[in-house]
Amino acid sequence: MSHGNMNLTLKVWRQKDAKAKGQLVTYPLTDISPDMSFLEMFDVLNEQLINKGEEPIAFDHDCREGICGMCSMFINGQPHGPKRGVTTCQLHMRSFKNGDTIVVEPWRAAAFPVIKDLTVDRTAFDRIIAKGGFISVNTGNAQDANNIPIPKPDADAAFNAAACIGCGACVATCKNSSAMLFVSAKISQLALLPQGQVERVARAKNMVAQMDAEGFGNCSNTGACEIECPKGISLENIARMNREYYMANIKE
């Protein structure tokens, strides 16, 4: 049952550590089932490498149901591969054809240095959130939840922005390695909610400053991030972030 009929050629980025020079290595792979996920196909390859006495390929993954944001493969030039609206772990081999050659690389951005093989360091995102991606409310400060009525359209829009899983596909696909879709999603979520108003000005300024300090590029509105985002985060958020940022600077 596990054996399928797909034969593939994989070209995978191998890099020993952050300092080493990497290269694409070719691996032929046979009997792949179309029902496998892309990561399960990597499990099969790794099992074969281990049995041959070679080192398996390091890649990030955890929940394997498209929500944790940890998986991060750049497949044939696209983050998370050819299908729209899915992460690598939800991509199945039936999206490929028998005989295909598939090139798999890590996210590439100066702010996301490679750790090993397909694993990169995305802690820059955590540092940006630490600069303002929150509401400063200590546990115990809260009033009754229904004392803050929120219009449904605002709540829904905030939710749509909050759906970001922080995978970094937006950065990986952007020719400028810009993190603006990621940062704007958090700024939007909190700017749309009444609870987020108090810190609105400081949040926009501080998060943008950290984003720049991390070495992410600027946005030139090509919109690739929105297309590649597995959670459909809209480009509108970037427009909103820009407004927040300008307003913050004027108010200063």
Place this chain on the structure above:
Amino acid sequence: MSKLDSKIPEGPLEQKWEKYKSSVPLVNPANKRSLEIIVVGSGLAGASAASTLAEMGYKVKVFCFQDSARRAHSIAAQGGINAAKNYQNDGDSTYRLFYDTIKGGDYRAREANVYRLASVSANIIDQCVASGVPLAREYGGMLSNRSFGGTQVQRTFYAAGQTGQQLLLGAYSGLQRQVGLGTVEMCARHEMLDVVVIDGKARGIIARDLISGKLERHFGHAVLLCTGGYGNVFYLSTNAMGSNVTAAWKAHKKGAFFGNPCFTQIHPTCIPVSGDHQSKLTLMSESLRNDGRIWVPKKQGDTRKPNEIPEEERDYYLERRYPAFGNLVPRDVASRAAKERCDAGYGVGASKMAVYLDYKAAIDRYGKTQAKKLGVENPTAAQLREFGKQVVEEKYGNLFEMYEQITGENPYEVPMRIYPAVHYTMGGLWVDYNLMTTVPGMYALGEANFSDHGANRLGASALMQGLADGYFVIPMTIGAYLSKEIGVKPISTDHEAFVNAEKEVQATIDKFLSIKGSKSVDSFHKRLGKIMWDKCGMARNEKGLKEAIAEIRALREEFWRDVRVPGTNNELNPELEKAGRVADFIELGELMCMDALNRSESCGGHFREESQTEEGEALRKDDEFSYVAAWENKGNHTYELHKEELKFEAIKIAARSYK
């Protein structure tokens, strides 16, 4: 005299927590600054505990094995979070939430803990909303609620099908705020590999930096394990790939008793296994049972396509066996019924280990009401179908899409195939009312402890417990311990206990790398999972459990002789990480089987075939087994059972019936 003191406060049930809070010793702000707390795990329990303790002034260090605190598997919870807000004015109350949880847990949870959980549930929602979690709203701007299994009120708060994600990101943002303020030191891509115990108290941990492979020693006045459940002992489960028992197991080996290890929850609606390559199982939300009908063919080994099987040849077995609750029986009951049909040869799909979850009736029904609503007279069959599909898509669209993505089948046209899968572990480290394990200074929060769900967890209660423990319980209860520790200066990590613990960890790592056997870590994990699933899964019996124990022992011996771990210690080495986790799962698996063997009753998720009614329903034995089984590790794979008697003062024990 048992060693177990649950430290439940005196007084009437509804006053215990209030009185406790008024009398628990406090630590003054100046002293808090010199007390260090280690938090392992950054899910709902860990992130909420860490941020709250840091807000109070403690010095906190957080460890997680993922690349960021935001990845913890709480993020994958779909359905919702319960709270006794009574916003729907449908008669909900703290008592009702308490009662439902105790009953749902088949009377194997501690009354005082569950009552406390119910009473802080409302505060959790307030805290989450205040911190910007976008929970679903009605048009009037008020919070929305939905129904969930095992209750008669609407008390479940939600954020579409991503409630866990939104709550976790809320807790994560609070945590990052403290990181930014410098009150929390975050150690991501670090794995805890041992607890350091000095003079009987937990004083720190040994952690491995997963990128450099370097072992680190960290001191803490207290250690909080918020490391989730151990469902991955079955290899296939709905847990994340990295979810593991290692931190809890190391704590167990250093003296923490393990409570009710055999209590595992098998969720009835998961996408079935498609082949040997399968690495994990995906849950389909319980909410699908609201409208879907579950059936198998009446004929054994029927190979016809589902749509070719006429109505009269279908067996809607849940509706047949449980007319009162039908497709909405609790998780444990629905799971066992599916297994019973498949074992009897009525299963469907290529593997024959699946049942149908059919939306045709719902599509027809919704089609008719929608046609009326739209004022379409004499609609054609095709129109009705289209209308029905639209309604179903609005309610369950994302789930149907996920199903199609994974299976390649369109659930609007063909019934979904589902089968039960391991989802949650009610068992965990034994803790007292303070959430402290049997090792002073070491605590367990969230799914990592055993405390609140008894033998079966109700839907939408895991998120509630994780946040209750982290936001509201531990910040109070830890004072009872730390108030006596204010004179303790940080212990140097050159102390021999740290040195020895690190040496032991290093020796284990060296051992893994030196075996150079012939079989991969995963191959052992898969074999362990098969033993556990076949013999300690949805149904258990004495013979099978004894066989399982023997098989696991043999597997353990083979693992330590023949496992192949490639690479070195001084680099990112996922195989080495997995080896450590699987070694611990093998030991835990044996203890789970021992616990299941000891508990010769059926209760909640634990079904002993010897203990059932004539109709095949679970039969509890309250006279013999109304206790928490807390296992002490005596070394060399031997364990001693301690019992904490469960006293029910507020609730009258009754048999659960869903007929």
